[in-house]
Amino acid sequence: MESTSSKHAQRSQATRAALVTAARQLFAERGYAGVGTEEIVRAAGVTRGALYHQFRDKADLFDAAVQAVEAEVTQRIATQVLATAADPVQALQAGARAFLDIFAEPELERILLLDAPGVLGWQRWREIGADHGLGVITATLEAAIAAGALASQPVRPLAHLLLGALDEAALMVAHAEDPEATRAEMAAALERLLEGLLAPRGTETSDSAP
Amino acid sequence: MESTSSKHAQRSQATRAALVTAARQLFAERGYAGVGTEEIVRAAGVTRGALYHQFRDKADLFDAAVQAVEAEVTQRIATQVLATAADPVQALQAGARAFLDIFAEPELERILLLDAPGVLGWQRWREIGADHGLGVITATLEAAIAAGALASQPVRPLAHLLLGALDEAALMVAHAEDPEATRAEMAAALERLLEGLLAPRGTETSDSAP
DNA sequence: GCAGATTACGTGCAGGCTGTATGGACATCA
DNA sequence: TGATGTCCATACAGCCTGCACGTAATCTGC
DSSP states (O other): OOOOOOHHHHHHHHHHHHHHHHHHHHHHHHOSTTSOHHHHHHHHTSOHHHHHHHSSSHHHHHHHHHHHHHHHHHHHHHHHHHTTOSSHHHHHHHHHHHHHHHTTSHHHIIIIIIIHHHHHOHHHHHHHHHTTHHHHHHHHHHHHHHTTSSOOOOHHHHHHHHHHHHHHHHHHHHHOSSHHHHHHHHHHHHHHHHHHHHSOOSOOOOOOOO | OOOOOOHHHHHHHHHHHHHHHHHHHHHHHHOSTTSOHHHHHHHHTSOHHHHHHHSSSHHHHHHHHHHHHHHHHHHHHHHHHHTTOSSHHHHHHHHHHHHHHHTTSHHHIIIIIIIHHHHHOHHHHHHHHHTTHHHHHHHHHHHHHHTTSSOOOOHHHHHHHHHHHHHHHHHHHHHOSSHHHHHHHHHHHHHHHHHHHHSOBTBOOOOOOO
């Protein structure tokens, strides 16, 4: 019985979806503090009563919007990378480039990189990311280690470092006067960083027991 | 003396300082949105009238607080690094460790890394950082290139990537269940990242212990 | 050293925004 | 069919920010 959708549940889900869609749009355009709940519900075609019935508070709605955007971004990156992923190393390089491409839209940057940490807190922010962007990076790094392209090492710390670098790179591109040139610059710098990391230093660590 | 400091200017500076000090403390403790102007002026021993005379709005006061904290952090890192800086490479490594040490205080993390980007916007945030943390990294990287320890390349992109990685590392340490262990983990990962970057390709890297 | 101008600050007010309490409409179930 | 719970609309209270206006202290020109 996939989705028992009683009429109540159906209606609930519809208004939830309408609210999240409207919130996504508006928060992305003008930031969390820049848009009030009244405007959101008007755009969604419901009232504030519905909002506070479906969500604990404004931040809870923002949380749902962030999840939706994260999921879509990860989806887009994954497909874009899978198209050119021969081996884990190329996947990392392609992933970095796709990341910069996608965050060219300044709306994503606003909601995911600028407001989310402050509104949701870092813990919750990365908790959401763990199911999406951070998870993809971690998996790819593990694949690279398994393939012998990367020295065996703890992947979680490295994944976070790379994600931090990627976030900053995306923000630079998004705010650059010449986004095209900056994107190329950042991609080159990222490539150098990854190359230094991936270069097997004389020894091929084939495998190690976990 | 050089500063004629009329009584007006003197008094202005005093209230400004009192406001910035109080704001720093409170914003660091409970975040930008979590503390109102009334509480700040009470802690500073002035009234809201004084605040809005000295600063354009609440965000402007926050800006001043961020500047103060940034300056102090950079100062602390600089002295801590200069104590052990033999060459640019060691300066980078020492700087990274000092960064993690100092951001162990969760209050710095709150005001500088979580709230600042959202409240001030990324442009203004990095504009402040350019005079402090980002500037130090850039200078050190240029020194490393001049010393031949790093391949000649654009430093600004690389400096941003490293700062992004450092910020994320600091946030991880600040929120870890076991900060000591996490700090060691992140320091190790950062060291690997820097080593791969600094190793000039072509010269055999003298062995590094597995 | 005094009158007017400027600076620094105190206070009351209006507008907006969030969260909650209350009531009604509709679906589900006995 | 009546009872009950879900979903939602609306009115209200509280808080907070920014501004207008008033006041006292300081500076300037004579």
